[in-house]
Amino acid sequence: xxxxxxxxxxxxxxxxxxxxxxxxxxxxxxxxxRGQESAGIVASxxxxxxxxxxxxxxxxxxxxxxxxxxxxxxxxxxxxxxxTGESLLRNAQPLVFKYREGDLAIAHNGNLVNANFERKxxxxxxxxxxxxxxxxxxxxxxxRSAKKYMEQAAPAILxxxxxxxxxxxxxxxxxxVALDRHGLRPLTLGKIGDxxxxxxxxxxxxxxxxxxWRDVEPGxxxxxDENGIQTGRFASQEKQSLCSFExxxxxxxxxxxxxxxxxxxxxxxxxxxxxxxxxxxxVVIGVPESSLPAAIGYAERSGIPYEMGLIKNPYVGRSFxxxxxxxxxxxxxxKLSAVRDxxxxxxxxxxxxxxxxxxxxxxxxxxxxxxxxxxxxxxxxSPMVRNxxxxxxxxxxxxxxxxxKITETERMEHLIGADSLAFLSSAGLLQxxxxxxxxxxxxxxxxxxxxxxxxxxxx
Numbered sequence: 001x002x003x004x005x006x007x008x009x010x011x012x013x014x015x016x017x018x019x020x021x022x023x024x025x026x027x028x029x030x031x032x033x034r035g036q037e038s039a040g041i042v043a044s045x046x047x048x049x050x051x052x053x054x055x056x057x058x059x060x061x062x063x064x065x066x067x068x069x070x071x072x073x074x075x076x077x078x079x080x081x082x083x084t085g086e087s088l089l090r091n092a093q094p095l096v097f098k099y100r101e102g103d104l105a106i107a108h109n110g111n112l113v114n115a116n117f118e119r120k121x122x123x124x125x126x127x128x129x130x131x132x133x134x135x136x137x138x139x140x141x142x143x144r145s146a147k148k149y150m151e152q153a154a155p156a157i158l159x160x161x162x163x164x165x166x167x168x169x170x171x172x173x174x175x176x177v178a179l180d181r182h183g184l185r186p187l188t189l190g191k192i193g194d195x196x197x198x199x200x201x202x203x204x205x206x207x208x209x210x211x212x213w214r215d216v217e218p219g220x221x222x223x224x225d226e227n228g229i230q231t232g233r234f235a236s237q238e239k240q241s242l243c244s245f246e247x248x249x250x251x252x253x254x255x256x257x258x259x260x261x262x263x264x265x266x267x268x269x270x271x272x273x274x275x276x277x278x279x280x281x282x283v284v285i286g287v288p289e290s291s292l293p294a295a296i297g298y299a300e301r302s303g304i305p306y307e308m309g310l311i312k313n314p315y316v317g318r319s320f321x322x323x324x325x326x327x328x329x330x331x332x333x334x335k336l337s338a339v340r341d342x343x344x345x346x347x348x349x350x351x352x353x354x355x356x357x358x359x360x361x362x363x364x365x366x367x368x369x370x371x372x373x374x375x376x377x378x379x380x381x382s383p384m385v386r387n388x389x390x391x392x393x394x395x396x397x398x399x400x401x402x403x404x405k406i407t408e409t410e411r412m413e414h415l416i417g418a419d420s421l422a423f424l425s426s427a428g429l430l431q432x433x434x435x436x437x438x439x440x441x442x443x444x445x446x447x448x449x450x451x452x453x454x455x456x457x458x459x
Contacts, residue, residue: 008185008250008392009093009109010034010200013076013168014208015175015224017195021050021070023208024077028058030207031200033252034109035081038092042105043072044172049103053092074175076168078107081394091131094168097139101149102172104142108135109200110164110185111392114457118161137161138169151176151223155234158221162454164243164391166216168198175224181235182453183218183242184391184444186257196224201255215258241444241453245393247433248382249290249353260433263293268432269381269424270297270351277422278302279377281347285309287364288336294381295351304349309342309368336367344372354382355416355423356395358402362416369417378418383426383448390456395447 010031014020021043028039039061040053050070054061058079078093094107112118115134118141123129127140141160145153150169154176158167164184169176177198179187190197190210197210205212216222219235243250246257253263270293284306286295299306313335348368355361365376384403389395398404406412413421426448433443446452 008034008394009081010079010204011076011107011109011166011168011187011198012078012200012204013074013107013170013175013177013198014192015074015196016226017192018073020073020075021067023192023197024075025058025062025067026207027197027199027204028077028079030204030252031079032058034200034250035079038080038089039078040080040092040094040107041067041070041075041077042094042096042170043070043075044103044170045072046074046173048172049096049105051094051096051105053089053094055089055092074170076105076107076170076175078109088132091133093133093135094170095131095133095135095139097143099139099143099150099171104139104150105170106135106138107168108133108138109166109187109392110180111390112137112161112165113163113390113454114161115163117457138167150174154178154221155232158234162457166200173225176221177216177224178221178234179216179218181219181237182444183237183240184453186242186246186251187216188257189213189216189222196229201251201257203252203255206254212256239453240442242442243389243391243393244429244433244443244445245382245389245447248429250393253290253293265432266290266293266353266381267297267300269429270294270299271301272428272432273351273379273381273422273424274298274301276425276428277379279349279379279420281349281375281377283307283309283342283346284349284351285342285368287350287352288312291351291353291381294353298349298351298379298381302349307339307342309339309348309350309371310364311337311339313337333363333367336364338367338371340371342371343368346373347375347377348373349377349379350418351379351381353380354385355380355402355412356385357400358406358412358416361402361418365417375419376417377420378413378416378422380421380423382424383429383445384423385447387447387450389447390452391444391446391454393447 012027042051094105112134141157147153166185166187167178190205192210223230247265284299286292
């Protein structure tokens with residue numbers, strides 16, 4: 001895929017630790033792959049908020065001097081890639097508001113599908129919005145609640161909002177953690193000594209040497225204060241629909257999601273792909289970085305040697321933020337180079353995790369042919385992406401999607417310049433990413449199937 005789909009966001013929170021801001025910084029650094037546009041940390045000493053937000057990577061936004069000013073033993077943080085609202089400083093999270101009981105901070109990963117509907121109602125009731133993010137809607141709903149305290153108001157608010165949300169909210173003294181009723185986004189819990197930690201992925205727990213405790217359940221919310229942790233449900237658990245792309249592409253390979261190793265799952269995707277779509281070839285290569293485990297799995301199952309036929313340059317920007325398609329295509333050459341010694345005179349199997357617009361795949365095939373490959377057989381470790389995501393992934397419109405515009409595999413092969421092209425089946429994907437295939441699949445595959453787990457409010 002090579003950045004044809006953009007990541008979502010990452011959240012991190014810690015309660016009851018003397019170095020809360022420092023550990024949040026390291027947690028956000030581990031989650032940097034989930035968002036590179038902005039970063040923020042809000043810390044509390046029990047009396048007041050200390051916070052800082054900025055545009056860019058975590059290492060750019062925070063210095064030692066800034067972190068020293070973020071005093072307090074509890075903090076929440078956020079790394080952002082915008083899927084709702086412009087990439088502006090005022091939209092950087094955590095958002096901070098003056099609440100009737102003090103200050104309120106909110107960090108959110110996901111996308112509220114009824115955001116426009118709720119925003120219109122709130123504006124008609126007199127609400128004035130300071131940002132263009134859907135996250136601010138949560139604050140306005142809390143402010144208008146008849147309940148006095150945030151933890152009293154939150155359950156009804158969480159029932160009202162729809163879509164995907166892994167949510168952290170904090171006042172000066174309390175922290176609330178919540179996950180949408182379908183569990184569309186990952187959210188995990190950990191402990192470090194007597195401190196409580198919440199994070200989008202387990203790799204953030206590992207970064208601060210915290211021990212995994214458990215995953216937040218769909219429809220669950222937790223309140224943490226100096227008296228401990230209270231858990232409850234704001235909604236009965238629906239059929240869980242965790243985003244399958246977390247396993248295919250988004251999550252870091254060293255994370256575990258709902259007990260499954262992301263790295264092992266990606267290798268299994270490649271192994272199943274080799275079973276479903278073998279090819280006569282001399283070498284298997286993958287597109288760095290997320291596709292490499294699938295390429296290794298394909299090589300293991302097929303018996304064809306795996307080689308590093310493509311090298312990624314880590315010192316260039318991300319191709320999906322280039323303003324035009326022409327510049328995105330040029331960025332591929334800056335970011336990837338083909339290894340002639342590996343490819344010259346060879347029949348190559350190229351494993352990638354998805355095809356979205358198709359233009360990036362075409363450029364990569366051209367690179368491989370220019371390096372001397374005799375044949376290029378493209379194998380994709382996910383099904384065809386035919387439908388956009390409405391749950392917090394920045395994806396092209398349906399009309400822009402390669403597999404929506406062109407349904408015949410033979411024509412796709414011709415357009416990207418491959419000798420053959422094949423995609424993993426939906427059954428193969430679910431076999432790798434699902435916990436128990438004897439039950440109803442508990443992963444969202446809407447971008448492949450078009451079966452969305454929630455109402456979409458598209459009007």
